[in-house]
Amino acid sequence: MSEKPKIGIYWCSSCGGCEEALVDLNEAILDVVAAVDIVFWPVAMDFKYDDVRKMKDGEMLASFINGGVRLSEQEDIVKLLRRKSQLIFAFGSCAHMGGIPGLANMNDRETVFNRVYREMESNDNPEGIVPETESLVNGKYKAELPEFYNSVYPLDKIIDVDYTIPGCAPQPQTILDAFTAILEGKLPEKGSVLAPNKSLCDTCPRKDTKPDKLTIDVFRRPHLYDKLDDGRCFLEAGIICMGPATRSGCGERCINANMPCRGCYGPPDDVKDQGVRMMSALASIIQPDEEEDIQKVLETLPDRIVPFYMYGLPRSILFRRKMNK
Amino acid sequence: MSENGFEPKIVAFVCNWCSYGGADIAGNQRMNYSPNVTLVRVMCSGRVDPEFVLEALRDGADGVMILGCHPGDCHYIEGNYRTLKRYNMLKPLLKQFNIEENRVVLDWVSASEGEKFARVVQAMNERITQLGPLNWDKVSSER
Numbered sequence A: 001m002s003e004k005p006k007i008g009i010y011w012c013s014s015c016g017g018c019e020e021a022l023v024d025l026n027e028a029i030l031d032v033v034a035a036v037d038i039v040f041w042p043v044a045m046d047f048k049y050d051d052v053r054k055m056k057d058g059e060m061l062a063s064f065i066n067g068g069v070r071l072s073e074q075e076d077i078v079k080l081l082r083r084k085s086q087l088i089f090a091f092g093s094c095a096h097m098g099g100i101p102g103l104a105n106m107n108d109r110e111t112v113f114n115r116v117y118r119e120m121e122s123n124d125n126p127e128g129i130v131p132e133t134e135s136l137v138n139g140k141y142k143a144e145l146p147e148f149y150n151s152v153y154p155l156d157k158i159i160d161v162d163y164t165i166p167g168c169a170p171q172p173q174t175i176l177d178a179f180t181a182i183l184e185g186k187l188p189e190k191g192s193v194l195a196p197n198k199s200l201c202d203t204c205p206r207k208d209t210k211p212d213k214l215t216i217d218v219f220r221r222p223h224l225y226d227k228l229d230d231g232r233c234f235l236e237a238g239i240i241c242m243g244p245a246t247r248s249g250c251g252e253r254c255i256n257a258n259m260p261c262r263g264c265y266g267p268p269d270d271v272k273d274q275g276v277r278m279m280s281a282l283a284s285i286i287q288p289d290e291e292e293d294i295q296k297v298l299e300t301l302p303d304r305i306v307p308f309y310m311y312g313l314p315r316s317i318l319f320r321r322k323m324n325k
Numbered sequence B: 001m002s003e004n005g006f007e008p009k010i011v012a013f014v015c016n017w018c019s020y021g022g023a024d025i026a027g028n029q030r031m032n033y034s035p036n037v038t039l040v041r042v043m044c045s046g047r048v049d050p051e052f053v054l055e056a057l058r059d060g061a062d063g064v065m066i067l068g069c070h071p072g073d074c075h076y077i078e079g080n081y082r083t084l085k086r087y088n089m090l091k092p093l094l095k096q097f098n099i100e101e102n103r104v105v106l107d108w109v110s111a112s113e114g115e116k117f118a119r120v121v122q123a124m125n126e127r128i129t130q131l132g133p134l135n136w137d138k139v140s141s142e143r
Ligand code: SF4
Pocket: A200, A201, A202, A204, A205, A206, A207, A210, A232, A233, A234, A235, A241, A242, A243, A244, A255, A260, A261
């Protein structure tokens, strides 16, 4: 029997990019694998839920869970993993904040099902059948499906989370630092997000070009702007860069590719709502003072969801949209 | 209270230098304004972070008012212009969340306008009574 610490890895509502990020550790993953025993990883290895159910409570040192929670099955398994693991790590933007799948909180079960199963142009579903938690197959066999919830939940709304490894996907260094901290017993205070508690602007290579008195009189969309590579702070050009409301630690991946930050590392500790914090910061630097002129500037920014809540709608204060029924 | 028994919960952020004075006069002169308004005194309307507004709605308010000094009169010179900008930024977000437009309002009330204070609060109360409860906890907890 090995004495190595046991580790579990699981995915919920996510794209698979977080699993990819683990594999992208390249040679470094070999060190990780040498130091631990992976006892549950449905995407990559053949384990059954029953294997986990048979474990003693707290038998695993840690479970890494990516994806938000949208299905009852996911809720059941993360609760199981919570019992069987000493530590739970929310891995990646979706487990942390709902992520891109969390944009579905602008809809509910009914509108999602209608679109996906009834209205989609490529569908062939004349009877308008949508998934049911229980149904009869051939009139006699009972088939069960997990329940699809109305909303996408960040992991910590379902179970107690010890640490968060942020990012879409987490950058290799962020992951390795987390593993090192676990194995060396150097984890910070429970509840921490394992990346520096400062804003991306603080570490941005473009920060010195940010004017002292920044003002905005028009918002521009990046694909319609031809000077993205001029090395200057994006905000100066009226391009929304989430840097001021986003945690540092990704290595400024997007900025270095001449694209503004979309906020995947989530906010620093003091920010309750990343999107509205950014909106507030931007609003404060709108140039004109007269209401009519303010509104003219804001007409160039028609949407408040995708630019500000690309990764964090279910983590926002209001959590989801109210559906008009 | 309205006929259906609904008593709106309204949170009003009032700035210390103008609107709080207005509220004070309204109170002292026993003007008839709704008792179901919770006043939150802030130093300046510019201190009202949109996060406060959203938290109030999430935590049970049916409506939120932000009241500050008239443009040009802010004790901190530009605070209320900032408020005006943030408010205009915030409104479309509320709309996208299907929160009725009138649930969050911004108005200017000076320290001497007790009568205006009573009037805008009363009008707010009537509008929210008509809209009915917001019940955000129900919106966000429905599995
Ligand atoms: S706003 Fe964006 S481009 Fe400007 S300094 Fe911050 S992270 Fe860099």
